Amino acid sequence: MWHRLGVCVVRRAVCLRSLYTMRVNTEDFQSLFTDGLKGLAEIFEKHQYELRMAGGAVRDLLSGTRPTDVDFATTATPAEMKHMFQNAGIRMINNKGESHGTITARLHDENFEVTTLRIDVLTDGRHAKVEYTTDWHKDAERRDLTINSMFLGLDGTLYDYFKGYEDLQNHKVRFVGSAEKRIQEDYLRILRYFRFYGRVALKPDDHEPETLAAIRKHGQGLASISGERIWVELRKMMVGNHAAHLLELIYDLELAQYIGLPPDGNVEEMKRVWQNAKDHSPKPMTILAALFRCTEEVEKMDLRLKVSREERNLALFLVKHRRELCRSKEDPESLKPFTDFIIDNRDMDTQRVCELLKYQGEEKLLSELLRWSIPRFPVGGHDLRKVGFTSGKEIGATLQTLRDVWKKSHYQMDKEELLSHLKP
Structure with missing residues (x-):
């Protein structure tokens, strides 16, 4: 595995409370040592508190991926961290985390979240009352999954108490x-x-x-x-x-x-849609929408999950149009039903129609739509006023008629050609 990832590792085993350690020295690991992290490490080393990378960042590094976020754990308490940072002139931000043992320090325009080792002394299934500790094993023991319970020292030493590395290797x-x-x-x-x-x-x-x-x-x-x-x-x-x-x-x-999912969700439809869309980076809601049999189920889901307006509207759109907006039986290779729909709904987000094509498994039409640019309808109300139209209602109806003519021409007719269709 490590040769495939291009990772240089020196291993060593230690029999101490099931602790397994090894040394990691990869380009991804070394790239994390910015001026900010070096400064943070110096502060903790000066005050003789241990500082290690924790959780997801360790998992990602061991998987051959450079983590986007790095969390840190320490033997220092929040009060001790605040004292260190204040003496060093380091700014601290986001005080909300302090009640959970987390202090966020800002060094060299970078934020570093550092959390004191903890033990969960009381839990209710949602929240935990914690107690600080200096025991790394106990902190690892309170974490959820073995692959998320590892620590990585800043010298590259991996500390693995629950065979997380082995589980990661064995998937x-x-x-x-x-x-x-x-x-x-x-x-x-x-x-x-x-x-x-x-x-x-x-x-x-x-x-x-x-x-x-x-x-x-x-x-x-x-x-x-x-x-x-x-x-x-x-x-x-x-x-x-x-x-x-x-x-x-x-x-x-x-x-x-x-x-928040419908109790009688359409699982078979969902499986079919996922098979259709999985190779085209579907949005999460595109797959989830297949479970809903009607728009009322979407509304119930939204009440429970409080999804974003964009996600809610995408689900409503897919449930409403997944059957009626589809390829033409007369010309199944044509994208025209979808482009006409976009033209007719001028405020329509083209991305929603792309997600509909993913939902339907229309790979070829999706590729075409991604290359398509919305054409501009060449006639406006001012053009009709120039040729004698004065009533707003009449102008609106005439524009719609000309728009239908324009669509039939596959959006090719220009202003002069369209105005020539007006009755003298």
Whole structure:
């Protein structure tokens, strides 16, 4: 695996509370050491507090990907971090994270989120009461998945307490310790499991039976999770691998009713649409819309998940037009039904029609539409006034008539040709 990724790794094993370590030294890792990170490291080293990269950034680096965001963990408490940063003249921003142990420092025009090691002492399935610790193993133990529970020292040493690296190599997604316990701590972890399964697993159905049993047993806990948090995970799941399988699994495990999806969703239609669209980067809502049998189900989903207006309108558009706006039976190779629709609906977002073609599996027509530019109708009301029209109602009706003539010409007729169709 490492040779394929072009990664230089020196491994060493340490038997200490199941700790496995190795040394990582990759270009992606080294590229993270900006002036800001070097300055941050110096401050923690000066005050003898340990600082490591945590969670997703470590997972991405081990997967051969340069992380876009890097979170840090430390043995320093928030109060100790504030004291260090204040003495060093470092600006701190976003005080909202402090109650969770996170301090955000700004160095060299970069923001660095640093969180104190924690233990969850009380959880209710949504929130946790935390206690600070200096024990890296205990902090790793409270995290959701093994692949997200690793730390990476700034010298390149990987600290892996729960075989996360092994699971990543084997494309396995497992909870840290007991799946039941992790899920009961935060029910959103059910959807995080699905999301990361779509990123890591090679096969669509390679789940551990005890994991699925735990999800089924505690799935109703998702009803207590906010719609916004659920939609964040669903959106990411929809653009990963195995999206159709995972959505079908959500129905098989009887979770749909708790997360805003229609209880009787059209799973077969969704699977067909995903197969049609998966190679063309469909929007998450394009796949999800296939589950809805009517626009009322879209409205119910929106009430629960509070999706964006753009996403809601896309779902309504697809459900309304997926059958009526389609290729012509007389000329199945023609894009004209779709371009006419765009012309007739001048405020229409062309991207919605592109998503409709992905939904329908119209690969050739999609390619044509992506190359098509909306032509400008060459006649306006001022042109009709010049030739004697005065009534606003008459001008509107005449413009529509000329627009229909123009469409029949495949948008080729110019102003003079169109005005020649007016009755003298």
